[in-house]
Amino acid sequence: MSDARLFPITLSLQVASLAMALVAPAGLALAWVQARRRYPLRSVVDGLVLLPLVLPPSVVGFLLVVVFGRRGPVGAWLEAVLDVRLIFTPAAAVLASSVVALPMLVKTAQPAFEAVPPELEAVSRSLGLPPWSVFWRVTLPSAWRSVLAGLVLAFARAVGEFGATLMFAGNIPGRTNTMPLEIFSAYQAGEDARALVYVVVLSSLSLGVALLAARMTGAVEAR
Amino acid sequence: MNGPPPEAAVPALEARLTVTAGDFTVTSEVQLREGVLVFFGPSGAGKTLTLQALAGLLRPREGFLRVRGEWLFDSERRVDVPAHRRRIGYVPQAHALLPFLDVVENVRFGLPRRERRADNPRIRALFEELGLAHLAHARPPQLSGGERQRVALARALAVQPRLLLLDEPFASIDREGRAELRRSLREALRRHGTPAVFVTHDAEEARVMGDSVLRFVRGRSVECGPPGVVLPRGPSVAVSGVAAGTPGQRPDGSVELALGEATVRGPASLLRPAADGRLTVELPAPPDET
Numbered sequence: 198m199s200d201a202r203l204f205p206i207t208l209s210l211q212v213a214s215l216a217m218a219l220v221a222p223a224g225l226a227l228a229w230v231q232a233r234r235r236y237p238l239r240s241v242v243d244g245l246v247l248l249p250l251v252l253p254p255s256v257v258g259f260l261l262v263v264v265f266g267r268r269g270p271v272g273a274w275l276e277a278v279l280d281v282r283l284i285f286t287p288a289a290a291v292l293a294s295s296v297v298a299l300p301m302l303v304k305t306a307q308p309a310f311e312a313v314p315p316e317l318e319a320v321s322r323s324l325g326l327p328p329w330s331v332f333w334r335v336t337l338p339s340a341w342r343s344v345l346a347g348l349v350l351a352f353a354r355a356v357g358e359f360g361a362t363l364m365f366a367g368n369i370p371g372r373t374n375t376m377p378l379e380i381f382s383a384y385q386a387g388e389d390a391r392a393l394v395y396v397v398v399l400s401s402l403s404l405g406v407a408l409l410a411a412r413m414t415g416a417v418e419a420r
Numbered sequence: 421m422n423g424p425p426p427e428a429a430v431p432a433l434e435a436r437l438t439v440t441a442g443d444f445t446v447t448s449e450v451q452l453r454e455g456v457l458v459f460f461g462p463s464g465a466g467k468t469l470t471l472q473a474l475a476g477l478l479r480p481r482e483g484f485l486r487v488r489g490e491w492l493f494d495s496e497r498r499v500d501v502p503a504h505r506r507r508i509g510y511v512p513q514a515h516a517l518l519p520f521l522d523v524v525e526n527v528r529f530g531l532p533r534r535e536r537r538a539d540n541p542r543i544r545a546l547f548e549e550l551g552l553a554h555l556a557h558a559r560p561p562q563l564s565g566g567e568r569q570r571v572a573l574a575r576a577l578a579v580q581p582r583l584l585l586l587d588e589p590f591a592s593i594d595r596e597g598r599a600e601l602r603r604s605l606r607e608a609l610r611r612h613g614t615p616a617v618f619v620t621h622d623a624e625e626a627r628v629m630g631d632s633v634l635r636f637v638r639g640r641s642v643e644c645g646p647p648g649v650v651l652p653r654g655p656s657v658a659v660s661g662v663a664a665g666t667p668g669q670r671p672d673g674s675v676e677l678a679l680g681e682a683t684v685r686g687p688a689s690l691l692r693p694a695a696d697g698r699l700t701v702e703l704p705a706p707p708d709e710t
Contacts, residue, residue: 320572324504325505325507
C-alpha cells in the first residue's frame with residue numbers, strides 16, 4: 198500500500214489514541230465525580246456530558262469552530278498567547294474525536310462507580326487509604342469490566358468520528374484526512390475500490406471492538 | 421505486641437457532636453474510658469450517623485472529638501483529621517470485604533506495602549486467633565456471613581487501630597453464630613487492648629457486648645451508664661408463698677426454693693415444673709453482673 202493510501206489509517210489510529218489519552222482520565226474523573234459527589238450543578242453537568250451524543254455531529258463541529266476557531270474565545274486566546282492555531286490541524290481532529298467519545302466512557306463508567314458499595318470505600322478509608330488509593334485499589338478494580346467496556350466504546354466512537362472532524366479539522370489530504378473522511382472523498386471521486394479498503398479496515402476494527410465490549414458487559418451481567 | 425495503652429488515664433474517646441444528614445439531625449455526647457461502649461436504640465435514632473462522624477466519614481455540623489486525648493475534630497478551631505489518618509477502624513454490617521481479593525489479601529489490605537508479604541507473623545497470629553487459618557485463600561463470595569465478619573474484624577485489627585467502630589456487625593448472622601462471634605470479638609478486643617464502639621438495637625446484644633451503654637432516642641443520646649442501668653429490664657417473675665426450707669444455690673447459678681403453698685406468675689419460659697412436683701424459678705441474673 199502506498200504512503201498516501203496508508204496515511205488515513207495511521208492518522209486515524211493516532212488521532213483516536215491521542216483522543217483516548219485525553220478521554221480516559223477526564224472521563225473517569227467526571228464519571229467518579231458524578232457518581233459520588235452531590236453539588237448544585239450536578240444535573241446540568243449530567244446533561245452537558247450527554248450533549249455530544251444527542252446533537253448531530255455537524256452541530257458539534259459547528260460549536261467547536263465557534264469556540265476554538267480563530268475568532269472563537271478559546272481559539273483567539275490560544276493564538277494570541279500561545280501562538281497555537283487549532284482549526285484545520287490533526288489536533289482539531291483529536292479534539293473533535295475526544296468530545297464525541299467522552300460521553301461513551303462517562304455514561305458507561307458512572308453507573309459502574311455508583312454500583313460500588315459505599316461501605317467498601319468507607320472501610321478502606323478507615324484502614325488508612327487516602328482518597329486516591331481508594332479509587333485505584335477499591336473503586337476502579339470493582340468497576341473495571343464496565344470501565345474497560347466504556348473505554349472500548351469510546352475508542353470505537355473516536356476512530357469513526359466524521360461530521361465534527363470534517364467541519365473543525367477539515368479534510369486536508371496528508372494532514373487531516375482520517376479514514377471516515379477518506380471514505381467520503383473516495384466515494385465522491387467515484388473511486389469505490391479505494392473507499393472499500395477503508396470501509397473494510399474501519400468495519401473490522403469497529404466490529405472487533407463491539408464484540409469485545411459485548412463480551413465484557415456480558416461478563417458484568419453474569420456476575 | 422499490643423499491650424494495654426501506655427496512658428490508660430486518658431479516655432479512649434470523648435466527643436460531643438451534632439451531625440446533620442438531609443433533614444435529620446442527631447446530637448450526642450460520648451464518653452469511653454476503656455472497653456466497649458454500646459450505642460443502643462431503635463433504628464433511626466441516630467446511632468449510625470454518629471458512628472460515621474466518629475470515623476470521619478461524615479463531617480459534623482459542630483462539636484469536637486478526641487481519641488486518647490488527640491483532637492480529631494473541633495468545629496471551633498477548624499480541626500478535621502481525614503478518615504484515613506484517624507486510625508479508627510470501621511466494620512459495617514455488610515459489604516465489608518473486597519470481593520476480588522481472597523481472605524489473606526483482604527486482611528492485609530490496609531497494611532503498608534512492605535508489611536503485606538505473605539509470612540507476616542502478626543497476620544498469621546490474627547488468623548489463628550480468629551479461626552481463619554483454613555480460609556486463607558477463599559474468596560468472600562464463598563464465605564458464610566459469620567466468616568465474612570471474622571475476616572472484616574481481622575482486617576480492622578491488622579492495622580492496629582486506636583479505636584474500633586462496629587455498626588451492627590452481626591445483624592445478618594443467625595442466632596448461634598452471633599453468640600460465638602460476640603465471644604470472639606470480646607476476646608479479640610481484650611487481647612489487643614482496643615477500645616470499641618458497638619452499635620446495636622438488640623438489648624440482649626447490648627447487655628453481652630457493652631461495658632457501658634449510651635442510649636439514643638429520636639436523634640439524641642439520652643443516657644449513659646452500665647448496661648444494667650441503661651437497658652430495659654428483661655422478663656422476670658414474681659413468686660410468693662411459704663418457703664419450705666432455705667433457698668439452695670445450684671451449680672449453674674440459678675436458685676431453687678421449695679414452696680409450701682405458692683402462687684407463681686411469670687412467662688412460661690421461666691417456669692419449668694419438675695417431675696417431682698417441685699417448681700424451679702429461673703430468675704434472670706442482673707444484667708451488669710454477667
